[in-house]
Amino acid sequence: MKKVVLRIGGMTCSACSSGLEKYLSRQEGVSSASVNLVLSLATIEYENLSKKDLERFVKEAGFQSLGEFKGVEDLESKKEDKTKYIVLGILILIMMYLGMGEMLGLPTIPFLNMDYPVLLSSVLLLITIVYLIFGFDILKSGFTNLIHRMPNMDTLVLFSVFFSLAYSLFGYVQIILGNLSYMHHLYFESAAMVLYFVKLGRYIESFSKDQTKSAIRKLVQITPSKAIVKDGEKLTEVTIDEVSTGDTLVCRAGDKVAVDGTVTSGKTYVDESFITGESAPVLKTSGSKVIAGSICYDGYIEYSAEKIGKESTISEIVTMVVDATNTKSKVQKMADRISGYFVPIILAIAIVTFILSYLLGCSFSVSFTHFVTALVVACPCALGLAVPLVVVVSNGLCAEKGLFLRNGEVLERAKTIDTIVLDKTGTLTQGKLRVYEFQNDSNLTDAEFLNVVANLESFSSHPIHTAFDVTKKLDVSHFEELSGMGILAKINDDEYYLGNHKILTRLKLKNRYQTKEDDYSKAGCSIIYVVQNKKLIGIIGVKDTVREESKEAIREFMHRGIDVVMLTGDHEGVANQIAKEVGIRHVISDVLPKEKASYIEKLKQDGKHVIMVGDGINDAPALVASSIGISINQGTDVAMDSADVILMNNNLSNIIDFIDISKQSYHIIWQNLFWAFFYNALMIPIAAGLLLPLGITMNPMVASIAMTISSLTVVMNSLRLRRWKNERN
Structure with missing residues (x-):
């Protein structure tokens, strides 16, 4: 199975992204497709196809494939000149003045008033042509998507502009023929205003979307050239x-x-x-x-x-952040499904509105106004932006905290977390181990003894190897990691076992260092037994230092009602000593990696929502088993981690921030969804003329402004998350 991320051009609303997603998913050879509206990216998993085939599918669906996404520099969007929006805005005001100024009692312009109907209507038509050129991309997109049976927001605009223009052109011909009553039935300014405000809204929206990409972009901009x-x-x-x-x-x-x-x-x-x-x-x-x-x-x-x-840590992280943004949560999938049906439903409502209005006695002109207004006022964009904008912003916030998410669903799961399980070494402690004390009963000198241990431990993935420095390289062979126990290897003809008390049980050796073990454990040391050729020759106490921020984080977890558990393979005495220092009451010690995963599964069976925090390698089974796996990572081998979240520092307080960001994100998402549904539920009936008996009505110009404000409300509410600050500060 192959995977590619393509840059997509021509997407303007959620109906575009959901339509393209459905179209790609239907193609033979495509196993899955996910389209991100905010980043304009399509992530496709496929087989037995070429990238050219995929680009052809995108083109067939009515969009442009801008090539493969290769890095954050591809997120740069082309900036439009704001001057033309200012000029066209002034032209809109002139058009409104010409079309409605005389009705409002404003001074008229010589030769451009109702006394010169042909000249006035001709000028309005010429100005409208300017806006048709300005908004041609919208009309083209709407038509293309209609042909491909994937109607989108642009299709609604196309219909409203087309019918407004067609009716106005009919009226224009009647005026030329002398039927001046049609001067009050021209909709040139409505067509122009709809195009202008839709384009203006998207122009402002593009700036907001660029802000959401800034955190991702910063990661690459710091890399020197x-x-x-x-x-x-x-x-x-x-x-x-x-x-x-x-x-x-x-x-x-x-x-x-x-x-x-x-x-x-x-x-x-x-x-x-x-x-x-x-x-x-x-x-x-x-x-x-x-x-x-x-x-x-x-x-x-x-x-x-x-x-x-591409192999660098920065590139791996950027890929991870983009992937996380492209992965859709359950609530986003729900919003996308609704968006997919939105446009056809609105088209049906507009047609029914026109027919009923006309049958109930409204004039053709009034019925037509209701039809066009219903098309314009509907806003799937607000619905489509409600979730992805927030996800991009929250991913950026997490990145600033050194937290990198592998998929977007993690944010959704984090808000329900009630239990956090922590590994000991490198998580609660600094992971900078040192030899506290040792006893050597071998034929080697103390320096030789420690060098043998250092050579053997240098092959181990366990953090304990950092306590030893190799002073002379020895020939180590037949190395084997003994899960939950230690290591086995040979130096020349001597066979060595290094590990915890389970090594002694495995080899059926008597522990003649029990007193030493007790003393080391009370001091908070991890114990290493050294066995040479099935003979116990030494014991080493290795000590770590508790992180001060761990104590603060544990207190904060408990203050929020989150259960905290230490789950470690270390000896009970050592585990209890560290737990006492950081304030953890619930300790599970002497567990193997597979037993850690079993414990996590049991918690989940009891209805718990669990975060597991570990080193990403030895704790891999437990990280995978948990609701959310978070690995502590010091900036290397990001791609190797099996966790859902990579924490690029050891500060557990950032996990509290992660949970808070998740809760705040979904608070804003539900606000956005409520607004999107409330807006459409309120505005569509008004546009359809249901409140006409009460004297409340709406025209296409007001509808286009309302639709723009609706989208911008969702955008600005989403960007509010960027101002989030943690409660501790």
């Missing part, structure tokens, strides 16, 4: 495209790291706030990973280029 390559003693400035994997690059104070890599020499503090959300500088020394876009505060480093272009 050039790098300094070191070749021997020679330094050369090159473009990023010229950098190859393995090149030695240089970063000086004030420079930006050009590509992802590993520091080979030097020392500096870097600013990674753009990706982690944390403002505190991070120390980088030999062996440290650096991320493209990081700013060196001081010092000087040389680093080896590893991930360039």
Whole structure:
């Protein structure tokens, strides 16, 4: 199965996106299609087809394929000149003055008044032609989508403009023939105003949509375009495209790291706030990973280029954010389904309105006005923008907090969370382990003993390996990770087991270090037993430091009524000590990775909505089993994580922000949906003339203004989320 994201041109409303989505999904070879109106992107999964086939399908549906989405720079939209909107706005006022000024008692213009009906109507027709040219893209879109049986907002505009113009042209011919009564039955200004206000609304809307993309765009804009390559003693400035994997690059104070890599020499503090959300500088020394876009505060480093272009952390994150924005939640799918039926229903209502008005005794002119007004006032755009705009804004907010979502459904699930399960190492603690104390009963010196352990642990994925430094490289072979226990490997002819007390149980060895284990556990240490050739030769206590922000986050979770559980494979004594420090009452210790997943499943069976927070590798089964899996990530290997959300820093308080953003997002989404339904439920009956007996009526010009205001109300309400601040601040 292949996947591609195409940039789409010509989409103007939710009926466009839902229509294109349905059309693509019906094509043979397409397994799924998701179209994002806000970003103008179509995500397609397919097989036995070429990209040209997919682009042909898009064209057949009445839209333009602008090529494959390759990066955030493709989100840039072409800016229209605002001058023409100002000029055409003035022209609209002139047109209204000519058409209605005399009826309102305003001074008339010589030769352009009711005394010169042919000249006046001819001028109004000429001005209308200007607006037909101005709004030709709308009329073309409406006609194309009608032919493809996917009527959209533009189709409603096309019908209203076409019938207004047709009736006005009939009246214009009658005026030329001397039937001056038709001067009061011209709708030239109505056709012009409908086109103008629809275009103006979309022009303003485009600025709002661009604001929603800004957080995504910022991620790429921080990446430098050039790098300094070191070749021997020679330094050369090159473009990023010229950098190859393995090149030695240089970063000086004030420079930006050009590509992802590993520091080979030097020392500096870097600013990674753009990706982690944390403002505190991070120390980088030999062996440290650096991320493209990081700013060196001081010092000087040389680093080896590893991930360039699409493979970089930034590119992976941008892809993730775009994918999350393209994934539709249940409420968005519901809104899209309604939008798909909206336009045909409005067309039917408008036709029925015309027929009933005429049969009930209204004149042809009044019945026609009701018909056109009903077409114009209906607004599927408000309904279509209600959800995706909020999703894009909330994704941007999360990104600013160092939280990156893999799909849009996560936001919907987060608002119901009532339980959070936390791993210990690297989540509640700093993950910067050190050797607290050890006992060596082998034939090796203490330095040799620790070096053997360091060599063995260097192959492990568990964070505990960071407590040891290799001083001399040894020949390690037959390495095996023992899930929930430790590791097994050989050095030369010696077989080693390293791990927790379960290693002793497996090998049926007596624990002669029980007293040491108790002492280390009370000190909050993780225990490593060292077994050589089935003989217990040593014990090591490795200690981590609790994060101060973890304590604050735990208090905040509990204050909000969220149950907090520590779920760890560590020994009971160590787990209880850490739990006591951070204020967690419920501790589950000595569990294997698969047992973590079983515990999560049990919580869900009990009706709990669970967030699991872990390291993304050892906790993968539990992350997948949870309602929402959040992995702690230090800026590398984003694509490898199995979690729903990647937290690019260790600050658990940002998870509280994530939950709050989710709740606020869906509060605004339901406000938007209520407004969209309320507006249409109120305006369509008025436009259809139901309140005519009460003297309340509406004309196409007022309808076009109301429709524009409706869309802009949803847009502005969605952008209100950008001003969100967490309660703690």
